[in-house]
Amino acid sequence: MMPLEQLKTNPKLPSPKGVALAVLALSKREDVTLGEIALVVETDPALSGRLIKLANSASQSSRPVVSVREAIVRQGEKTVCQLALGFSLLDQHRAGACDSFDYQRYWSHSLLMALAMKALGARVRVGASDELFICGLLAQIGQLALATVYPEEYSAVLTAHQASPAQSIAVHERERLETDHTELGIAMMSDWGIPGVFTQPLALYEDPDQLSDTTESRSNSLVLMLRLAHGLADIALAPADQRPQMIPAWLALAEKLDVRFDDVGRFVHDLIGEWHDWGTLLKIQTEPLPPFTGLFDKAEKAAKDASLLRIVVADSNDFTRRKTMALLAESGQHTVYPVGDGHSAMALVLELMPDVIIAHMRLDQMDGLALCQTLREVHAGCGIYIVLMDDKHSDEFSIRAYEGGADSYVPSTISSRALHARLVAAQRLARLKNTLVKERASVGKQK
Structure with missing residues (x-):
């Protein structure tokens, strides 16, 4: 397997194409105007619609965004570039050569993570909602990258992890590929210009015993937000009989971010509804869920029975x-x-x-x-x-x-x-x- 620095330049790695690539190239010019970016974005109707929808879902204004130019003004040049990048990767990699990698599940999970990060950002206020959306959407991009570059080898990784789930998938990745999805994903996102404040927490959030080694509350909040978003996506995509056992730990984590049970039902209900809407827009399969309060009642009963x-x-x-x-x-x-x-x-x-x-x-x-x-x-x-x-x-x-x-x-x-x-x-x-x-x-x- 090739070292990380060589792997980063591998032409098989997921990368932006078409309009997204043009937008990224424009963003590197110091004299670029929002009007020039809007002209390029408007050539892609699908991207235009997605940016307008996201601008409206994040807006606190009663007046809806109706044009690409206004969406770009509200979201900002850098955020639009990142969103174009994320949507480009999604459109290119809906399927692939890695037999054991579930591409539909990957994007469904990533989409719910993105929406959960955006919704949590409205409560925790550690970043712009659109930036948090792209952070959630690309949090697991290293897995897609490894499945793309090493389809046969990554199938073996997934099979080994399924046979030995007590070991994290990152351990299996390093044993066979000399890197893991977190290390590669952070390197790719950094090369794409995504700020370190959003990439650094990715190195910590999958380890439940780790928080940022800094005292900065923003970094630690992002780690907790990523865990909560990832956990909710796991629950949504888990078999129905497993969800009640997963919810108590998720609720305990939610309380650390002041998402309490008295309003968590509405919070998750709205989030799942948005997930379904975006799934229809992006042609991503999503799962129907019963009311979250009903799931919690089952979880509470299971916990009581276990005690x-x-x-x-x-x-x-x-x-x-x-x-x-x-x-x-x-x-x-x-x-x-x-x-x-x-x-x-x-x-x-x-x-x-x-x-x-x-x-x-x-x-x-x-x-x-x-x-x-x-x-x-x-x-x-x-x-x-x-x-x-x-x-x-x-x-x-x-x-x-x-x-x-x-x-x-x-x-x-x-x-x-x-x-x-x-x-x-x-x-x-x-x-x-x-x-x-x-x-x-x-x-x-x-x-």
């Missing part, structure tokens, strides 16, 4: 066993299975495979510590969250409990609030187990 635990309470003392069950009832609608001795507890655990066991240290037949140690020695017991309980809370018993494999050690006088805090960790473990099971099932189906 409910199956809990075995093993205690030979009727009083403390009933007390523990009452505390669990206060902590949520968990399914609780009471049992009075260690042997019965072991049999029930191996049959039910619960999420949690709360076992008293002084359990009859097999005490709580022995039960814990035995379960940790078998594969079936390794993923169960084990809480050992005793009437006296001493350092000695606590050390023995943790050394024996317990996840938590509590007194029998524990409060409902403190017990609920222990169950939060158990719920996290249960969600992790469910995620791993789903990922393995998904990989198995792909094979």
Whole structure:
């Protein structure tokens, strides 16, 4: 594979043609006038209509834009050049030679990202709406470029990523192509004259643990906006049964940009409507979505169901066993299975495979510590969250409990609030187990 500097000059790379190329050439002249740019743009009716539509959708004025010249005045010379570039690339690359690359899905995803960036820009105010539109539209341009230059090799990358989705696609790209879509995309956009303030966040937004290494709030806001736009496009194009599981994380991210649930339904509804309108205009397939509030209700139910635990309470003392069950009832609608001795507890655990066991240290037949140690020695017991309980809370018993494999050690006088805090960790473990099971099932189906 060729180094990045050589790759940037490869004639197969996506590049503007026709009117877009002429507009870019004009923009490099210091004495160019908006009238000259308008004359060139007007020779392309499709581009003219798109620029006028975008100018109107971004305008705060009650008077609509009706001419190309007025659209260019409102959007500015540099923005018009960037938009012409983006629309030119879309028209040229609706299909291609990379068999595994879904060109329609790519442009549908990119279009929704563009519109989401523009809509978020009206709230966050970190850039002109048209500049944010092109930033979203071209955010993934490196993927299109790699699919265009290396169609067979990139098919192999996509196949490898599908078989091993735990690794990011960028890792698979670097392993086979010596570069990745982010690095190449940033280089291409920089060569096209797109400002660094919009290209630098592209290096960070796909890594959820990264923010800008500067303290500049604008850069960090752009990273968050790109993540939110990308996440919404992922949700819109995901299978219907997967969307509810994706929404809670998206809503948590939206709150960081002050997009709150009380108005997010209207925000997304309007955005999806605009996506459909633009899809018709650009001949890009878009997906019908149910009302976002309905999707959230399903997501909320799924999250609630995932937070409910199956809990075995093993205690030979009727009083403390009933007390523990009452505390669990206060902590949520968990399914609780009471049992009075260690042997019965072991049999029930191996049959039910619960999420949690709360076992008293002084359990009859097999005490709580022995039960814990035995379960940790078998594969079936390794993923169960084990809480050992005793009437006296001493350092000695606590050390023995943790050394024996317990996840938590509590007194029998524990409060409902403190017990609920222990169950939060158990719920996290249960969600992790469910995620791993789903990922393995998904990989198995792909094979």
